[in-house]
Amino acid sequence: MTYSAAQTLAAKHGLAIYGGFHGDTSDGLPADHQTLLMIGPSTDFWPHFKTTPEHQDRAANPIDRWSTRILTQLAPELNATPFLPFGGPPYAPFMTWAIKTNRAWFSPVGMLVHDTTGLMVSYRGALAFRDRLALPETPANPCDLCAKPCLSACPVNALSAANGYNTEACHAHLNTPAGKTCVTGGCLARRACPVSAGANRTVEQSAHHMSYFHRSEHT
Numbered sequence: 001m002t003y004s005a006a007q008t009l010a011a012k013h014g015l016a017i018y019g020g021f022h023g024d025t026s027d028g029l030p031a032d033h034q035t036l037l038m039i040g041p042s043t044d045f046w047p048h049f050k051t052t053p054e055h056q057d058r059a060a061n062p063i064d065r066w067s068t069r070i071l072t073q074l075a076p077e078l079n080a081t082p083f084l085p086f087g088g089p090p091y092a093p094f095m096t097w098a099i100k101t102n103r104a105w106f107s108p109v110g111m112l113v114h115d116t117t118g119l120m121v122s123y124r125g126a127l128a129f130r131d132r133l134a135l136p137e138t139p140a141n142p143c144d145l146c147a148k149p150c151l152s153a154c155p156v157n158a159l160s161a162a163n164g165y166n167t168e169a170c171h172a173h174l175n176t177p178a179g180k181t182c183v184t185g186g187c188l189a190r191r192a193c194p195v196s197a198g199a200n201r202t203v204e205q206s207a208h209h210m211s212y213f214h215r216s217e218h219t
């Protein structure tokens with residue numbers, strides 16, 4: 001198995017490799033596994049996803065159900081062990097894994113930023129391999145040379161690296177008429193990140209995620 005082979009197969013399902021690292025059981029990998037690849041939406045994910053049974057059946061948690069089906073389907077085809085970022089406890093250490101890829105970093109507003117998808121980074125799963133796959137060179141942190149517009153984009157200052165994520169302030173704002181822009185188009189701080197454009201996140205896709213995020217506050 002090779003990195004490029006995994007990348008090609010993932011792309012057929014609207015997915016991309018968001019980075020990888022070499023590790024062992026101390027990193028949370030299964031015994032005798034040496035490589036972990038992080039998987040997220042590709043730039044054409046949303047049009048692909050809209051054709052799937054999970055989107056069309058209108059049942060709850062369509063993207064999580066789709067992720068479960070696709071990752072468990074991909075794993076045996078690639079001779080890999082799948083991991084999902086939900087369904088626990090226990091939960092796989094996706095945040096730690098993301099940082100270990102050297103393709104994701106803590107941003108000025110606290111949440112992760114990715115080298116190609118910016119603050120729109122979203123991990124749908126991970127695949128662990130017994131082989132030590134050759135990995136591409138890792139890039140520099142895009143925040144190092146950025147003017148950091150994310151810091152001033154949130155209208156209620158709900159995001160900061162120093163104070164964390166003030167979810168109460170965020171949800172309260174989303175309940176107001178002024179918060180409609182965030183609900184229908186996605187988090188303004190995430191959208192302000194120049195690298196976020198690389199995710200090709202449509203307004204419809206952002207609205208879908210925001211509806212689930214805001215709904216969680218009322219359930």
